[in-house]
Amino acid sequence: MSHSKILILDFGSQVTQLIARRVREAHVYCEIHPCDVSDEFVKSFGANGIILSGSHASTYEEDTDKAPQAIFELGVPVLGICYGMQTMAQQLGGKVEAGTKREFGYAEIRARGHSALFRDIQDRTNAEGHGLLDVWMSHGDKVTELPPNFKVIASNETTPIAAFADETRKFYGVQFHPEVTHTKLGQAILERFVLDICQAKPDWIMGDYITEAVARIKAQVGDEEVILGLSGGVDSSVAAALIHRAIGDQLTCVFVDHGLLRLNEGDMVMDMFAGRLHVKVIRVDATRQFMGHLAGVSEPEAKRKIIGREFVEVFKAEAAKLKAGTGGHKGATFLAQGTIYPDVIESGGAKSKKAVTIKSHHNVGGLPATLGLKLLEPLRDLFKDEVREL
Structure with a gap:
C-alpha cells in the first residue's frame, strides 16, 4: 500500500523526533532525513509536504546548513520551524539577524486569522478580538526582513515576525516550536499543515x-x-x-x-x-x-x-x-x-x-x-x- 508521506529534514534539533511523532499521531507517515540530502533524493522521495526542523546553529554562521534548494521548486508545501523558518527566509531572499534579547520559554503571540495555517486556531482572543496563541520559543536569532511575496501571520513585541507565509506557494515558517507540548495548540497547527495544506491522507494506521x-x-x-x-x-x-x-x-x-x-x-x-x-x-x-x-x-x-x-x-x-x-x-x-x-x-x-x-x-x-x-x-x-x- 502506498501511503501519503511527509519528509522531515533534520538540522540537528534535539526535538526533531517529536515533530515526527506528532505527524504520526495525525496518522500520516513521515521520515526524518539529514538536511544535507541531495536534490535528487528530495525529488524522488515523493513527499506530500516538507518540514524543516530547528537547530542550535545560526543561519549566518560560516558553513551553516541550508535546505536543499529543490524543496522550494517541487510545488509541495513547506513548513519551517525555528531555524527551519530562518533558513527558508534567508534562502528565499529575506534577512536573519541576531536578536538583542534571547526568547526562551512561554510566549504569547497574536495569530492572524487570515492565514490558512492559523485560521480558527487560538487559545483565546484579546479585547480587540484578535486570536492569541500560547507557544514555546527557543531562539536568539530572528527574521528581520521578509522574503518577496511573504506576509507576517503572527507576531509579538519581542519577535515582530513570529510566523510568516507565502500562501500562493504554501510556504510557512514559525519561530516557535509546535511539536512540544508547551505549545498548547501545536498539534492542531501541525495537523492543519499536514492534513489540510499538504492534503496528506491519514492512512498510517x-x-x-x-x-x-x-x-x-x-x-x-x-x-x-x-x-x-x-x-x-x-x-x-x-x-x-x-x-x-x-x-x-x-x-x-x-x-x-x-x-x-x-x-x-x-x-x-x-x-x-x-x-x-x-x-x-x-x-x-x-x-x-x-x-x-x-x-x-x-x-x-x-x-x-x-x-x-x-x-x-x-x-x-x-x-x-x-x-x-x-x-x-x-x-x-x-x-x-x-x-x-x-x-x-x-x-x-x-x-x-x-x-x-x-x-x-x-x-x-x-x-x-x-x-x-x-x-x-x-x-x-x-x-x-x-x-x-x-
Whole structure:
C-alpha cells in the first residue's frame, strides 16, 4: 500500500523526533532525513509536504546548513520551524539577524486569522478580538526582513515576525516550536499543515500496518528460517509475535536470561511465548556470566556495553547451532531484531547523519555480519508508542 508521506529534514534539533511523532499521531507517515540530502533524493522521495526542523546553529554562521534548494521548486508545501523558518527566509531572499534579547520559554503571540495555517486556531482572543496563541520559543536569532511575496501571520513585541507565509506557494515558517507540548495548540497547527495544506491522507494506521508487515515478512523470508533474540521487552516481544504471525514455526526465539529481569519475569516470558503463543523458544540461563562481568561496574554506558557484548556472545553460540541445522533440517538464514526508529536515530542515525549518539544499542550493531545472517527488522520505522499500539 502506498501511503501519503511527509519528509522531515533534520538540522540537528534535539526535538526533531517529536515533530515526527506528532505527524504520526495525525496518522500520516513521515521520515526524518539529514538536511544535507541531495536534490535528487528530495525529488524522488515523493513527499506530500516538507518540514524543516530547528537547530542550535545560526543561519549566518560560516558553513551553516541550508535546505536543499529543490524543496522550494517541487510545488509541495513547506513548513519551517525555528531555524527551519530562518533558513527558508534567508534562502528565499529575506534577512536573519541576531536578536538583542534571547526568547526562551512561554510566549504569547497574536495569530492572524487570515492565514490558512492559523485560521480558527487560538487559545483565546484579546479585547480587540484578535486570536492569541500560547507557544514555546527557543531562539536568539530572528527574521528581520521578509522574503518577496511573504506576509507576517503572527507576531509579538519581542519577535515582530513570529510566523510568516507565502500562501500562493504554501510556504510557512514559525519561530516557535509546535511539536512540544508547551505549545498548547501545536498539534492542531501541525495537523492543519499536514492534513489540510499538504492534503496528506491519514492512512498510517497500526491495524493496517500489521497486514502490510506480515506480507512483507512473508515475501522477504520465503521458506527460510529466522532466529530472534527475545528479551521479554516490548520491542523484541512485538517483533516475535509479528514474525510468528507471518511465518509460524520458521521462527525460533532465543531467550537469554541474564538475571536482570524482575522476579519470575523469565518464567512469564516463557509462559507467554512458548505456552500461549506456541512460539519455539530456547531459554539460556546466563545469569552467572552476566553478573560476573557487571560486578563493580557503575557507569550506565559501560553497563550497556557489557550487557550488549555478553548478550552477543551467548546469542552467537546458540545462533551458530541453529544456523548449522540438525538432523537434515536446514539452518536459519535470517536474524530478526526488535530495532525501532529511535534506536536507529540515537545510535548515530542511519537515516539522519545530524543525529547525536545519546546511548548505544546492541540492536543496531554488527551482529548480522558476525553471524553471516540476513537481517529482518519489521519494527525499524516505528516509534515506541506505535510499537505498543501494535
